[in-house]
Amino acid sequence: MNKIVIILTLTLAILLSNCQASAQKEFKKSYSAKETFSISTVSGNCSIKKSDDNQINVQLKYTYPEDCFKYKIDESSDKLEIKEDFDGRCTGESTWIISVPENTKVEFNSASGDFIIGGISKDVSGNTASGNLKLDEITGEINLNSASGDVILSKIKGTIKLNTASGNVLLESPAANSKITTASGDVIVKNSSEEITISVASGNVKIESSKSKINVNSASGDINLSAIVGSLDLNTASGNIQASDIEITDISSINAASGDVMVKLAKSPEYDMTLSTASGNIGLDYSGNEIKGFFEFTARVDKGKIVSPIKFDKQEVVEIDGKKYDKKSFTKGSSSPKITLKTSSGTVELKK
Numbered sequence: 001m002n003k004i005v006i007i008l009t010l011t012l013a014i015l016l017s018n019c020q021a022s023a024q025k026e027f028k029k030s031y032s033a034k035e036t037f038s039i040s041t042v043s044g045n046c047s048i049k050k051s052d053d054n055q056i057n058v059q060l061k062y063t064y065p066e067d068c069f070k071y072k073i074d075e076s077s078d079k080l081e082i083k084e085d086f087d088g089r090c091t092g093e094s095t096w097i098i099s100v101p102e103n104t105k106v107e108f109n110s111a112s113g114d115f116i117i118g119g120i121s122k123d124v125s126g127n128t129a130s131g132n133l134k135l136d137e138i139t140g141e142i143n144l145n146s147a148s149g150d151v152i153l154s155k156i157k158g159t160i161k162l163n164t165a166s167g168n169v170l171l172e173s174p175a176a177n178s179k180i181t182t183a184s185g186d187v188i189v190k191n192s193s194e195e196i197t198i199s200v201a202s203g204n205v206k207i208e209s210s211k212s213k214i215n216v217n218s219a220s221g222d223i224n225l226s227a228i229v230g231s232l233d234l235n236t237a238s239g240n241i242q243a244s245d246i247e248i249t250d251i252s253s254i255n256a257a258s259g260d261v262m263v264k265l266a267k268s269p270e271y272d273m274t275l276s277t278a279s280g281n282i283g284l285d286y287s288g289n290e291i292k293g294f295f296e297f298t299a300r301v302d303k304g305k306i307v308s309p310i311k312f313d314k315q316e317v318v319e320i321d322g323k324k325y326d327k328k329s330f331t332k333g334s335s336s337p338k339i340t341l342k343t344s345s346g347t348v349e350l351k352k
Contacts (some may be wrong), residue, residue: 003110009224027060027071035078038107039102040083044094045131048106050119051099056080064092105140114149132167142176150185166205171196213250223257231271240280248273256280260346265289274340280345284339291352294332298342300325307349 002279033054041048047134051057062069068090072079084094100106100120108115110127117124119137125143126133132149135142139157144182146164153160154172162169163180171178173191180187183201192210204221211229218236225232225243231250234241240259248269253276254261260280268289275282297306301317312328319325341348 006116009146024061024063025066026062027058029058029073029210031075031080034075034080034104036105036107037098038206039082039096039098040084041094041096041113042111043085044084044096044110044113046096046098046108046110046113046115048098048100048108048117048120050102055099056101056104057099058082059097060094061097062092062094064094071093093295101282210294227266267333268292269337269339272336272338272340275343276340276342277346278343279345280343282341282343282348283348283351284341288352290333291350293337293339294329294331294335295339295350296327296329296341297348297350298325298327298340299346299348300344300351303345304343307347309350309352311312 010271024233027059034056037056037165038057060071068087069092070085070087072083072085080152102119102121104120105122106117106124107119110128110131112130114132115126115128116134117138121139124135124138127145127149127150130149132143133146136154137157139156141155141158142160144151144162146167150168151162151164152170152173155174156174158176159174160174160178164185164255166184167182168185169180169182169187171189171192175193178192179197181199182203184203185232186203187198188198188203189196189207190209192212195213196207197215198205199217200221201219202221205216205218206224207228209227213231214225214228216223217231218239220238221236221237221243222239223234223241225246227245228243229247231248232252232254234254236259237257238259239256241254241256241261243254244264245266246263247267248271251272253274254263256277258279259277261275261277262283264285264287266287268286275284282318291310297308299306306328310330310332313330315328318327341350
């Protein structure tokens with residue numbers, strides 16, 4: 001009988017403990033406007049948006065037990081700072097819902113929590129380990145670092161500086177000078193109107209429907225561009241480069257080491273352009289647009305191949321780094337722009 005009582009007592013204690021841990025608790029408070037709002041979370045998710053009353057409104061919902069989960073709020077004349085803190089391990093979750101005046105600078109740090117921020121007309125900076133980030137309709141300087149979390153940025157005006165390890169990046173309709181660096185994450189950019197600089201190790205890059213200067217450096221990832229009006233500086237080691245519906249607005253260079261380079265033009269270029277690869281193929285398609293300018297083709301003798309619909313004015317064999325190359329050229333219409341197409345062991349082809 002005593003054993004049964006003990007078992008029932010232990011069972012009841014466990015059930016009461018679970019109920020206490022899972023019961024949702026809430027904190028709400030409003031603060032006067034500050035120059036800066038800062039929040040540091042461990043696993044808590046956070047939403048930050050523009051307030052309607054020119055105050056900083058803080059709402060916290062959590063299910064962690066009171067004995068292991070704490071939060072600290074420090075207020076000064078120009079800053080409101082929130083920090084999550086844990087005493088040991090405990091089970092539960094926390095969600096922060098924040099609204100701030102639109103001219104409040106936002107700073108955040110997160111281990112695994114997700115952050116959604118929108119409608120802010122001031123700088124936003126933050127760091128996250130595995131949490132995802134989504135920023136929308138923000139004007140200011142954006143400075144973000146993420147380890148494995150995905151990042152979505154849309155309708156950003158100002159500047160963007162983003163570093164991520166393995167997280168993917170989606171950048172939509174930025175009117176911002178953007179600099180994105182990632183190790184193995186993919187990068188997608190849509191409808192950009194300002195300069196884009198992207199550096200990736202093994203991730204792929206896709207840019208579409210943009211009017212901007214585009215700079216991309218990739219180790220083994222592919223680069224894919226479509227519907228672009230701007231200048232291009234594209235480089236990849238073992239990845240392929242494909243660009244379609246392209247209008248060149250300044251001097252451009254597209255280079256691959258062992259990958260292919262394929263470019264399809266929407267308009268005849270007025271500026272110099274270089275397409276090169278070591279062992280890959282080169283393809284330049286004018287898509288029915290006028291072929292004009294000075295064209296120079298280079299391919300290694302007995303290893304590469306040159307194909308052109310226009311008869312060459314000059315053909316010669318030159319020596320480069322101790323190896324022999326066929327060099328062929330023609331001028332059509334005018335001596336500019338200069339279009340340079342070169343490969344070592346691949347095929348170079350110009351299409352009408």
